[in-house]
Structure formats: C-alpha cells, structure tokens
Amino acid sequence: MERDFLRDGREADDLSELEDGMVQVMRTIYDPEIPVPIWDLGLIYGWTIEDAPEADGKDVTVKMTLTAPNCPAAETLPAEVEQGVNALEGVAHAKIDLVFVPSYSMEMLSDEARLTLGFM
Template sequence: MSTEFLNTETDIVKVLKTIYDPEIPVNIYDLGLIYEVEVREEGKVKVVMTLTSPNCPVAESLPEEVYEKVLSVEGVKEVDLNLTFDPPWTKDMLSEEALLELGLL
C-alpha cells in the first residue's frame, strides 16, 4: 500500500473520531461502530459501519454524517458507505480508550 493510501486512511480515522454517538460520550470509531475502512485507488473509500441498535435514534443522521465527513478528507473523491447489523454491535467492540472513558476498566 502506498504512503498516500496510508495517509488517507489515517486522516479518515481522525475524522471518524470527531463523530460522537449522542447517547454515549465516546466517538464512533472507539465505540466499535466502524467495521471497515478500505482506501481504494483513485480516491474511492469503502466504509462498513453499524449502529448500537437498529432502532438507534440517529439511524438516518449518523451514517449521513460519516459519509459527509469521510468525503471531506483530502484525496477522497467517492465514499461507498455500507450500514450493516451483521455482526450486531456489542459492548465487546469498545476500544480500550472507550472502556476507560466510560469507567468500565
């Protein structure tokens, strides 16, 4: 993988860490809601994400915010955003940072 792709992926992760679930004071990346970030050639990015539940109150706005912010990253020209519930999100997907933030460690 070229340095350009690595820089783009790092920038995408940084921007994902600025998006917060309104009910939990932790960013969506550390919550484990982002299952995959794949930087492809020619500025195409694939993001696979989930929500804490299918009935999440931000089920429409959160994916849209992810789409818009990833698209705003320098070098990104196209975003293929896939929302999935397989596997379903569980607390086991929280990063160590999230566990500390929530006082679960």
C-alpha cells in the same frame, strides 16, 4: 485496499495518510447518546479504498454499524461519516455500507471507551 477491523483489530500500524485522516474524522463524530467517538465505540468495521475510475482520488466505502438497528442516530451518524470522509483530500467519493452482522456488542469498545464509560 481493504481493511477489516473485526478480523485484524483497529490498532493497525500501517495506515496510509488517507486512512489516518479517516480515523481522525471518526474520532470527531459522537453517538449523541454516548460521550465516546464512534471510532472508540467500535462502530467502524472496516473500509475499502479503490482508485476512482472517473475522477482523481479514491472511492471509499466505509463499513459501519450502529449500537442497535433502531438507534435514534441511524439517520445522522452514517451521513456524518460520509460527509467527513468525502471532505478529506484525495477522496473522490465516499459511501457508507451500514451493516448489522455481526451485531454490535460492548466487546467492540476500545480501552479508552471502556475507561470513559466506567467499565474499567
């Protein structure tokens, strides 16, 4: 199963229990310079969930970006996402696909993030 939030938006109403757990994890992870969860910043572009061939559970690949390629949190944010998703029940292995195309823009902010940051 593949989700592309850039194409389909983040307001999917058919998330599986695992996907819902992944969103909850990403709502607890903050960019250290911005007081908004990475989910609401729009840093998560999507994910792929597949049956794990050698273990019980699912293999998850999270496609994410950073606010800038030279972001000071480049070492910590992807690791936090990977650890958080790996800790979810039903996940055999999680990995991060860090991408910079398309480039991050403020248009990716959720309404909640816009309100928190004073853009609404």
